[in-house]
Amino acid sequence: MKFGGSSVDTAESIGRVVGIVRGQRDRQPVVVVSAMAKTTRKLLEAADAAAAGLDPGPGFEELREYHRREAPSGAHGVLESYFSELRGVLAQIAAEGRVTPRLADHVASFGELVSSAILSQALGSPWIDCRQVMITDDDFTRAKPVYEETEPRLRDALLPHIEEGRVPVLGGYVGATIDGVTTTLGKEGSDFSAAIVGAAIGADEVQIWTDVDGILTADPRIVPTARRIRTLSFDEALELACSGAKKPHYGTLGPASRADVPIRILNSLHQAEGTLIGRRDPAAAPGIKSIACRPGVHQLTVQGDLERIWEVCERFRPALLTLSTEEDRAELSLDRPDRLPEIRKALERFARVEVGPGRTVITLVSEDLAASPGLAEMALEMARAWEPRLLLRGVSAPCVRCLVDEREAESVLAELHERVFPGPPGEPIP
Numbered sequence: 449m450k451f452g453g454s455s456v457d458t459a460e461s462i463g464r465v466v467g468i469v470r471g472q473r474d475r476q477p478v479v480v481v482s483a484m485a486k487t488t489r490k491l492l493e494a495a496d497a498a499a500a501g502l503d504p505g506p507g508f509e510e511l512r513e514y515h516r517r518e519a520p521s522g523a524h525g526v527l528e529s530y531f532s533e534l535r536g537v538l539a540q541i542a543a544e545g546r547v548t549p550r551l552a553d554h555v556a557s558f559g560e561l562v563s564s565a566i567l568s569q570a571l572g573s574p575w576i577d578c579r580q581v582m583i584t585d586d587d588f589t590r591a592k593p594v595y596e597e598t599e600p601r602l603r604d605a606l607l608p609h610i611e612e613g614r615v616p617v618l619g620g621y622v623g624a625t626i627d628g629v630t631t632t633l634g635k636e637g638s639d640f641s642a643a644i645v646g647a648a649i650g651a652d653e654v655q656i657w658t659d660v661d662g663i664l665t666a667d668p669r670i671v672p673t674a675r676r677i678r679t680l681s682f683d684e685a686l687e688l689a690c691s692g693a694k695k696p697h698y699g700t701l702g703p704a705s706r707a708d709v710p711i712r713i714l715n716s717l718h719q720a721e722g723t724l725i726g727r728r729d730p731a732a733a734p735g736i737k738s739i740a741c742r743p744g745v746h747q748l749t750v751q752g753d754l755e756r757i758w759e760v761c762e763r764f765r766p767a768l769l770t771l772s773t774e775e776d777r778a779e780l781s782l783d784r785p786d787r788l789p790e791i792r793k794a795l796e797r798f799a800r801v802e803v804g805p806g807r808t809v810i811t812l813v814s815e816d817l818a819a820s821p822g823l824a825e826m827a828l829e830m831a832r833a834w835e836p837r838l839l840l841r842g843v844s845a846p847c848v849r850c851l852v853d854e855r856e857a858e859s860v861l862a863e864l865h866e867r868v869f870p871g872p873p874g875e876p877i878p
């Protein structure tokens with residue numbers, strides 16, 4: 449059971465989480481928790497302030513007060529020792545005058561260390577130090593797990609508690625190198641941690657508890673009438689994640705699908721069925737599942753050997769995706785402008801590259817697009833105004849993509865959503 453920052457942001461919501469976990473006690477859960485709302489960002493801001501020679505004090509005190517206020521009093525002692533350790537790291541950053549990736553991870557790790565300490569206190573549960581079990585490489589700020597170290601450690605640390613009827617709690621997102629240096633798995637890494645834990649112990653399912661009813665047909669902040677999706681295949685979920693949907697985080701899908709552990713996305717504010725990601729219901733009628741949207745995209749026109757272009761795409765995916773290909777030309781989309789220089793260099797070794805202006809890619813996803821020609825035709829027709837491209841192979845599942853001007857993206861998304869999902873907002877998609 450993984451709880452996101454918004455599910456543990458106040459004493460009240462922490463109490464709600466305790467209720468949810470206790471309600472599933474007979475299913476022998478393990479709890480993975482994110483930092484409390486906005487904490488990671490504020491920690492990194494305090495680090496930046498320290499590096500710039502400014503006083504990190506106000507931000508630091510605000511965080512300390514916030515955690516003390518929302519935590520059960522039994523956790524105050526642990527909180528104090530973490531915050532005094534953090535003060536020392538900030539002083540070190542001030543002395544160095546910069547935040548190295550290694551120091552950034554050290555600072556960021558306090559968010560999950562304190563939230564997991566608080567939740568284990570609230571549950572009266574054993575606390576597992578994620579730095580002892582989540583072993584990663586030393587690519588700070590986006591470290592990759594070393595599975596052959598991590599999996600046995602997770603089993604050794606967790607299974608005895610589970611067998612004794614206890615509910616172990618650990619922080620997500622944070623790990624450590626084999627030498628014990630703190631690392632993080634990168635933004636939204638707690639979902640990823642939860643999937644790694646679930647896969648390692650052979651869980652029945654990985655539950656991701658958040659503040660929406662499941663995976664929706666579009667980002668609800670842009671399309672308020674977005675509807676819940678009942679089931680998604682791993683491949684569809686991965687395609688959505690790589691196409692800009694905030695949930696699920698793409699990192700979660702690899703470990704879960706390899707171990708065939710389904711993922712369920714649930715709302716911690718009101719419990720209901722949620723979205724189940726796993727094997728698809730073969731009886732469900734074909735249809736589009738969801739529309740994702742990714743801004744900050746540049747279109748690259750590349751002329752050269754397709755085989756080699758494809759190799760570069762593989763190397764940089766999911767940052768670099770193929771939109772279409774013909775003879776010796778490929779249209780690619782790049783959603784990480786920061787990686788443009790290295791990608792350009794890799795392509796220019798053998799091809800001519802043109803880089804277009806900033807766009808948003810809107811993607812319709814469904815495995816049925818491949819199996820049901822009628823659906824593909826209908827989707828293309830609905831998206832016709834925005835020059836859709838049908839991709840029978842996206843990153844992992846078939847999809848239709850449209851490239852639109854960044855400034856028009858939200859209105860296009862709203863209009864397309866209205867056409868593709870005309871039913872009542874409360875009605876879930878199968």
Ligand code: ADP
Nearest residue numbers: 452453454658660662663664666667693694695
């Ligand atoms: P948590 O803090 O629980 O990890 P996040 O804030 O990371 O949660 O992700 C949940 C948010 O993702 C939702 O509140 C919602 O606004 C946003 N979101 C964007 N696209 C979607 C989508 N297709 N389905 C569900 N939620 C989405």
Ligand code: MG
Nearest residue numbers: 452453482636
């Ligand atoms: Mg989050």
